[in-house]
Amino acid sequence: MKPLKIAVIPGDGIGIEVMDEALKVIEVLKTLDPNLQIENTVFPWNSEYYLTHGEMMPKDGLTTLQQYDAILFGAIGDKRVPDEVTIWELIMPIRKQFQQYVNFRPVKSLPGIASPLSRRKNIDFVIYRENAEGEYSNSGGRMFNGEQRELAVQNTVMTRTGIESLVRAACEYAVEHSKTKITSATKSNVIFHSMKLWDEHTSAIVNNEYPQLSLESYYIDALVAYFVERPESFEVVVASNLFGDILSDLGSALVGGLGLSPSANINPEGQYPSMFEPVHGSAPDIAGKGIANPIAQIWSLALMLDHLGRKDLAKIIVDSIVLVLQKGDVKTADIGGTSSTKQMGEAICEQMKKLVSNGMERSHEIV
Incomplete structure (x- = not known):
């Protein structure tokens, strides 16, 4: 061997x-x-x-x-x-x-560990966070350092390939582990370009390639509230780099x-x-x-x-x-x-x- x-x-x-x-x-x-x-x-x-x-x-x-x-x-x-x-x-x-x-x-409840939630929940879900691009891209810069007009630009980089690869991996996990749905974190109501691209290709992958799975999509501000209110309702969560980072730490705190x-x-x-x-x-x-x-x-x-x-x-x-x-x-x-x-x-x-x-x-x- x-x-x-x-x-x-x-x-x-x-x-x-x-x-x-x-x-x-x-x-x-x-x-x-x-x-x-x-x-x-x-x-x-x-x-x-x-x-x-x-x-x-x-x-x-x-x-x-x-x-x-x-x-x-x-x-x-x-x-x-x-x-x-x-x-x-x-x-x-x-x-x-x-x-x-x-x-x-x-993100999983463990015996003997007190949850900070007022009511103990049966929490057992996973987060698939995009890990190579998104908001954590070293793209941008600063100008006019030290001046009143000082500014900074941090670019978010999302690609169709990056989104599709992540979502397919999450769907494959869901199918293998007999899960029934994918939850997507978005903010496409105000982040028009990158998050609309995210929504479009997340939806296309789940709906066209994995008909046995259902897709729900929530704005990130609502989703963090749902993590606290009903964490037991989630199975597989897909999120961009920044959103996934925040959600996974919140998930850790819940358990x-x-x-x-x-x-x-x-x-x-x-x-x-x-x-x-x-x-x-x-x-x-x-x-x-x-x-x-x-x-x-x-x-x-x-x-x-x-x-x-x-x-x-x-x-x-x-x-x-x-x-x-x-x-x-x-x-x-x-x-x-x-x-x-x-x-x-x-x-x-x-x-x-x-x-x-x-x-x-x-x-x-x-x-």
């Missing part, structure tokens, strides 16, 4: 701490499945690297990463380095060069916070490696204290394994996370407990061992 080659970039702050726990999970998986071969290569590309070398990654960094099956990313951000440097010289080049045009984020929220930056065609990372940032205020929640990072690892064809291993990880939270003995501070990052990671690893020893069959795959 060909080994899975994984590029690991822990990054800054708590990214390093939570990544340690995800790597422990990989080691446990190797003991549970003797046929599993994963080769991890850790790259120290972060803000400290930038301060030493004057760049976030080497000139041939993307060429190096392209040799791997997937990238497991932690978090990036340091007060000593401007955000536009850490983001636009590391994360964005990876996403754009590797055509990771799908940002996939599950307990960013510490529980994984994400995947996917190149669906498999031409380039996809990248998997927690939604939370580097959290410098708690970095080094050993109290960060590693669940989002470990769940991102599960998304990676699912993407690489090991759905069995992904299920073991997610089921173990659910069981640990259900028991409630181990909780980090962000979800109302006092456990450390390591204690949460260890609890998940131990639960994985119990799941397998309690009747899961081992052969070529764990089922």
Whole structure:
């Protein structure tokens, strides 16, 4: 069996701490499945690297990463380095060069986690966020700096290809997982050009190519309200880069916070490696204290394994996370407990061992 080659970039702050726990999970998986071969290569590309070398990654960094099956990313951000440097010289080049045009984020209620909503909802939907163009395009500029007439222009770039590719990926997921509808976020009543293009081609793809799915479209201001009022009514949400960014963080808050929220930056065609990372940032205020929640990072690892064809291993990880939270003995501070990052990671690893020893069959795959 060909080994899975994984590029690991822990990054800054708590990214390093939570990544340690995800790597422990990989080691446990190797003991549970003797046929599993994963080769991890850790790259120290972060803000400290930038301060030493004057760049976030080497000139041939993307060429190096392209040799791997997937990238497991932690978090990036340091007060000593401007955000536009850490983001636009590391994360964005990876996403754009590797055509990771799908940002996939599950939003799911978990046992033992109190929702901030007054009534507990059965929340279980996914967000497909366009990840390579849209509002986060490095197109625009500033003029008359320092003058009273100073101005800035930030262009939104949307293409038919970008919209259609994202919506098709979302529809394929919906069909595969027996979903019935797609929800589209728009604002075409006032953003005439780009969002009307979005509406037209979203509608064409869903209605013409996936007749088994229904399409509902909401203006973004109404949709954020519906996320709070009736989150259980959504299944698969498609959104532009900016709208998807906002909606996914709101979704995370509805089910307990960013510490529980994984994400995947996917190149669906498999031409380039996809990248998997927690939604939370580097959290410098708690970095080094050993109290960060590693669940989002470990769940991102599960998304990676699912993407690489090991759905069995992904299920073991997610089921173990659910069981640990259900028991409630181990909780980090962000979800109302006092456990450390390591204690949460260890609890998940131990639960994985119990799941397998309690009747899961081992052969070529764990089922």
